[in-house]
Structure formats: structure tokens, C-alpha cells
Amino acid sequence: xxxxxxxxxxxxxxxxxxxxxxxxxxxxxxxxxxxxxxxxxxxxxxxxxxxxxxxxxxxxxxxxxxxxxxxxxxxxxxxxxxxxxxxxxxxxxxxxxxxxxxxxxxxxxxx
Amino acid sequence: xxxxxxxxxxxxxxxxxxxxxxxxxxxxxxxxxxxxxxxxxxxxxxxxxxxxxxxxxxxxxxxxxxxxxxxxxxxxxxxxxxxxxxxxxxxxxxxxxxxxxxxxxxxxxxxxxx
Numbered sequence: 591x592x593x594x595x596x597x598x599x600x601x602x603x604x605x606x607x608x609x610x611x612x613x614x615x616x617x618x619x620x621x622x623x624x625x626x627x628x629x630x631x632x633x634x635x636x637x638x639x640x641x642x643x644x645x646x647x648x649x650x651x652x653x654x655x656x657x658x659x660x661x662x663x664x665x666x667x668x669x670x671x672x673x674x675x676x677x678x679x680x681x682x683x684x685x686x687x688x689x690x691x692x693x694x695x696x697x698x699x700x701x
Numbered sequence: 702x703x704x705x706x707x708x709x710x711x712x713x714x715x716x717x718x719x720x721x722x723x724x725x726x727x728x729x730x731x732x733x734x735x736x737x738x739x740x741x742x743x744x745x746x747x748x749x750x751x752x753x754x755x756x757x758x759x760x761x762x763x764x765x766x767x768x769x770x771x772x773x774x775x776x777x778x779x780x781x782x783x784x785x786x787x788x789x790x791x792x793x794x795x796x797x798x799x800x801x802x803x804x805x806x807x808x809x810x811x812x813x814x815x
Contacts, residue, residue, distance in 0.1 A: 596743075622801060622802040622803075624802070624803065626806075632808060633705075633792065633806045633807055633808035633809055634744075634792070634794075634806040635806070636803060639801075639802075639803060641801050641802075680743065680744065684802035687732070687749065687751065687757075688734060688746055688749050688757070689734075689744075689746075689794075689802070689804055690746070691736075691743045691744040692743055693742060693743040694742075694743050
């Protein structure tokens with residue numbers, strides 16, 4: 591069994607400021623890790639994923655995440671956010687055949 | 702089609718009525734999932750289909766919920782005798798063995814039970 595904890599439910603941030611969204615997971619097996627984004631009134635789309643290899647993963651729209659096995663974390667970062675990054679972000683883990691999601695982090699970017 | 706297609710996009714129903722939600726996965730994807738997204742909560746796994754194997758129904762919240770997948774493609778999620786707590790967005794996703802765990806989601810069906 592696996593589970594995901596997103597430590598922040600809401601993150602307000604000013605435009606052009608950096609943002610970090612925290613995600614911790616637990617699993618008894620090796621996992622794949624994902625970040626999905628859900629823009630208002632849209633479905634989920636993949637931001638980035640970690641399968642193996644380099645622990646720093648780059649995704650779309652300037653986002654990146656770092657896999658830390660010892661801390662069982664997969665935090666998402668962006669050095670400079672835009673208004674258009676306002677959305678809900680979900681961390682997910684796949685250790686068998688289905689994704690287990692965190693509760694989500696709502697990012698609100700203000701001018 | 703190019704992506705996962707769900708219908709209806711919005712459904713308003715009265716308490717006690719039955720509803721059916723449809724999902725058409727990406728062509729060639731053997732796995733199909735249903736998730737439920739309630740306001741302020743994450744995504745709750747409901748059911749998983751993989752090829753001709755028996756589905757994993759472990760996430761269905763009650764026996765009012767059922768799903769089937771015909772011909773290994775289109776799936777229908779049925780909720781009988783709907784309750785107000787069933788109000789949520791129901792998301793369908795599909796994947797294949799070569800997508801290394803990545804799921805591709807539809808835009809969801811928003812269900813409102815009055």
C-alpha cells in the first residue's frame with residue numbers, strides 16, 4: 591500500500607516569486623512519482639514524473655521536482671511563477687497499478 | 702479520439718434517481734480507472750479495469766455504485782438511488798503498459814444531487 595501527504599493545502603504567492611509545494615509519500619515497494627496540475631474547470635494534466643535515474647526531474651512550464659529517497663519526498667518547485675500558474679497541484683505515487691493522490695495544494699498567484 | 706472522453710460533462714439529478722456516467726478511453730489503452738474528486742478533497746480511487754481481468758472494485762464506496770467496461774473499451778459508472786453526498790466530479794483515466802504508471806485523464810463529469 592502507498593500513501594501521499596501534501597503538507598500545504600493552500601499556497602498564496604506573488605507573481606515572479608518562487609514557489610515550493612511539499613509532498614511526502616510512503617510505500618513498501620519502489621514507486622513512480624508524479625505531479626499533476628488541474629487548472630480551473632479543466633481535467634488533470636501531467637506536470638512531470640520520476641521513474642528512475644536522475645533525482646532532479648524537469649517538467650512543463652518551468653516546474654521541476656527532486657526525488658529524495660531517504661526523506662521519501664518529492665517536492666515541486668518553480669523559481670518564478672506567473673498568474674497562469676494559479677491552479678491545484680496534486681502529488682501522486684504509483685507502486686502497483688493505480689495512482690494514489692495527495693489531497694492537493696491550491697496555488698494562488700497574485701500580481 | 703486523441704484523449705479520454707467523458708459524458709455528460711455536467712449532470713444535475715434529484716436525490717433517489719439513478720445516473721450513468723460514460724468514459725471513452727484513449728484507443729489502445731488497456732487500463733481504465735474511475736476516480737472521484739469531492740470539493741476540498743483529493744482524488745479518491747473507485748475502480749480499475751485491466752484488459753479481461755476481474756476489476757479492482759475496492760474503492761467503490763457502497764453497493765449503490767457499480768461500473769462495467771464493455772469490449773475492453775468504453776466504461777459506464779452507474780450510481781443508483783443517488784444521495785447528496787454523491788455530488789462530486791467523477792474522473793476517468795486510462796493508461797497502457799508502456800506509459801510507466803502515467804494516467805491520462807478526461808475532463809470529468811460533474812454530478813450534482815439536489
